[in-house]
Amino acid sequence: MPFTATVLTMFPEAFPGPLGVSLIGTAWRERGLWSLETVDIRAYSEDRRGFLDDTPAGGGPGQVLKADVVARALDSLQGPPRPLLYMSARGRPLTQARVKDWAKADGITVLCGRFEGVDQRVLDARGFEEVSVGDAVLAGGEAAAMVVIEACVRLIPGVLGSGESLSSESFEDGLLEHPQYTRPRTFEGLDIPEILLSGDHRKMALWRQEQREKTTQERRPDLWAAHLENRPAEPSAKSPRRARSEGSSAGPRPAKS
Structure with missing residues (x-):
């Protein structure tokens, strides 16, 4: 059914x-x-x-x-x-x-x-x-x-053409969607952001993520607060190695024979 x-x-x-x-x-x-x-x-x-x-x-x-x-x-x-x-x-x-x-x-x-x-x-x-x-x-x-x-x-498999569009839209990870653009390149004096025409997929992904975060902060501070609360903590810097005991060599250990 x-x-x-x-x-x-x-x-x-x-x-x-x-x-x-x-x-x-x-x-x-x-x-x-x-x-x-x-x-x-x-x-x-x-x-x-x-x-x-x-x-x-x-x-x-x-x-x-x-x-x-x-x-x-x-x-x-x-x-x-x-x-x-x-x-x-x-x-x-x-x-x-x-x-x-x-x-x-x-x-x-x-x-x-x-x-x-x-x-x-x-x-x-x-x-x-x-x-x-x-x-x-x-x-x-x-x-x-x-x-x-x-x-x-629209979430039923097969109803929409692209499953990727579902995974990248608003609310899927607690953030709003980034702005979208298409041709013509210039409309009433406004250009498509150059980064989206660069062909550099890594930079484009970073830009889109930045836009999602900025838009969410501005328009939905409630979602932004929840996003910060649920975001995994960044790994802390590694603690410095414990200093060697006094009198020990600071150089590399000799290889075992």
């Missing part, structure tokens, strides 16, 4: 969106390396009008998706257990390390909230993991779900 992304949403028509184009879309539609399915939460409302939300307990603005409706939608799924993810601004931040773990599974099930969110009881009862894609609030979880799914799918 290919990696399967299942999305529980009030708006299944929002998918596949960007997941259906370029290499990721081809890997799904033509090559069968992964699959996408959507579940319409509205279909599991037992209200004759199709309502699936209600006012917040204790008062407050907006509406909350009902626990029983979400539970019925989730319980309708077949197949092996998969990581259950709920897209939420209060969730733990999305990281490449977490994406790698999810990509190793048979797939993921993603719940997209709306309004003021989802009744906490169904999140606790079913073991959802709350995930945030950034420190901003969206109108719903669909766009965030696409971010998580794309991040996972």
Whole structure:
């Protein structure tokens, strides 16, 4: 079975969106390396009008998706257990390390909230993991779900053309990626850095590493601090040899006969 992304949403028509184009879309539609399915939460409302939300307990603005409706939608799924993810601004931040773990599974099930969110009881009862894609609030979880799914799918072997590009990109070793350039050599008076045209691969590698470190320090001091903490300690200088005892020869020892 290919990696399967299942999305529980009030708006299944929002998918596949960007997941259906370029290499990721081809890997799904033509090559069968992964699959996408959507579940319409509205279909599991037992209200004759199709309502699936209600006012917040204790008062407050907006509406909350009902626990029983979400539970019925989730319980309708077949197949092996998969990581259950709920897209939420209060969730733990999305990281490449977490994406790698999810990509190793048979797939993921993603719940997209709306309004003021989802009744906490169904999140606790079913073991959802709350995930945030950034420190901003969206109108719903669909766009965030696409971010998580794309991040996972692109790690599936064969989806992208070059495995080398995966190993050298941002976050793989705790640093951001270096800047990239291509032809033309000059654009609006700005030149490609000469080091990248030198043909000296060692110097180019050093330059790229320096750029990664500089960019990370400037833009993500949190990542830089973690990188310094996790970086292997540089070997200390060798301690000088113990001085020979007084009266011994300072010259080389004679060879044994």
